[in-house]
Amino acid sequence: MKELLRQLCALPGVSSWEDKVRDFILAQARPCADQLRVDAMGNVIAFKKGEKPTGSKLLLTAHMDEPGLMVTHITDEGFLKFDAVGQIDRRVLLGKRVLVGPALLPAVVGLKAYHLVSRDEEKNVPKLEDFYLDIGAKNKEETQKLVQLGDVAAFDCPPEALGANLLKGRALGGRMGCAVLLTLLAEELPMDCTFVFTAQREVGARGAFGAAFSVHPQVALVLEGAPAADLPGVPAHQRGCALGKGVVLPFMDQGVLADRGLFETLRSLAEAHAIPWQLREDISGKGDAMAVQRAASGVRTAALALPVRYPNTPVSLARLEDGAGMLALTRAFITHLSKED
Numbered sequence: 001m002k003e004l005l006r007q008l009c010a011l012p013g014v015s016s017w018e019d020k021v022r023d024f025i026l027a028q029a030r031p032c033a034d035q036l037r038v039d040a041m042g043n044v045i046a047f048k049k050g051e052k053p054t055g056s057k058l059l060l061t062a063h064m065d066e067p068g069l070m071v072t073h074i075t076d077e078g079f080l081k082f083d084a085v086g087q088i089d090r091r092v093l094l095g096k097r098v099l100v101g102p103a104l105l106p107a108v109v110g111l112k113a114y115h116l117v118s119r120d121e122e123k124n125v126p127k128l129e130d131f132y133l134d135i136g137a138k139n140k141e142e143t144q145k146l147v148q149l150g151d152v153a154a155f156d157c158p159p160e161a162l163g164a165n166l167l168k169g170r171a172l173g174g175r176m177g178c179a180v181l182l183t184l185l186a187e188e189l190p191m192d193c194t195f196v197f198t199a200q201r202e203v204g205a206r207g208a209f210g211a212a213f214s215v216h217p218q219v220a221l222v223l224e225g226a227p228a229a230d231l232p233g234v235p236a237h238q239r240g241c242a243l244g245k246g247v248v249l250p251f252m253d254q255g256v257l258a259d260r261g262l263f264e265t266l267r268s269l270a271e272a273h274a275i276p277w278q279l280r281e282d283i284s285g286k287g288d289a290m291a292v293q294r295a296a297s298g299v300r301t302a303a304l305a306l307p308v309r310y311p312n313t314p315v316s317l318a319r320l321e322d323g324a325g326m327l328a329l330t331r332a333f334i335t336h337l338s339k340e341d
Contacts, residue, residue, distance in 0.1 A: 191338035196208070
């Protein structure tokens, strides 16, 4: 799974431009799935028969996409103005390298030079409209030959090992979930499973909403990321989840309350299999679980989350053993559900 994760994190996949990630997932899933399709939203939906025929009872999902930038204007000087696709922490944009458009054109995020900043401006985080992308073009005409309005820019951050069993890379919460699902898809399963790799999670869980309506499951398990706060300057009572303490069992966020029975099942399975787990005290944010739970007549939904440092920035950090725990607990959950009538 480690190599799968590395390959997934090497691929840009800004919301609505998930093509490279989707193509990789399709290539991995094709030899394993009994049915495989891409729906109108760009979700990859893979069905695999298990030992026990249960049809579409169980849905397992993780998201393919990541936040990024979209070109909205080209200045007379040839710079690119942009808006955010998904949530981006503006504090860390300046000087970051990005890849623009289908050709992955290198660019740098620019801002007014520091020696020109006023005292009042120095006290505030720059607005998004103050930034621009610099591709090194001479003028607008030269830029227009290379970039179109609506092109997206993905942050250029190749995955790298860091410290003691940490991985540095893009979109680690979603890509770890995808790696877990691809690993399970390649295994013999105790029951039928539908695996969905969703698009456009970062802009409002749009892919998950359509996929849940299409599959119409009874039970769903959503794999995602959770912001770790084991950081300097954060009070202990606000720290919530931390890297290295295991997979997170979210009981709620701003969009969903976990199905109580499924939550307790996951907690019991983690204890029974000695899988490290933790709760997340911070309940901010919302994602695919909200969309899945509300689909059609409703779906019993729970989630597992990978603790991730620095989400919504060009680079995040996660610990590989937390991902291994996510895989182990998801596998145990499938086995448990297969024994139910």
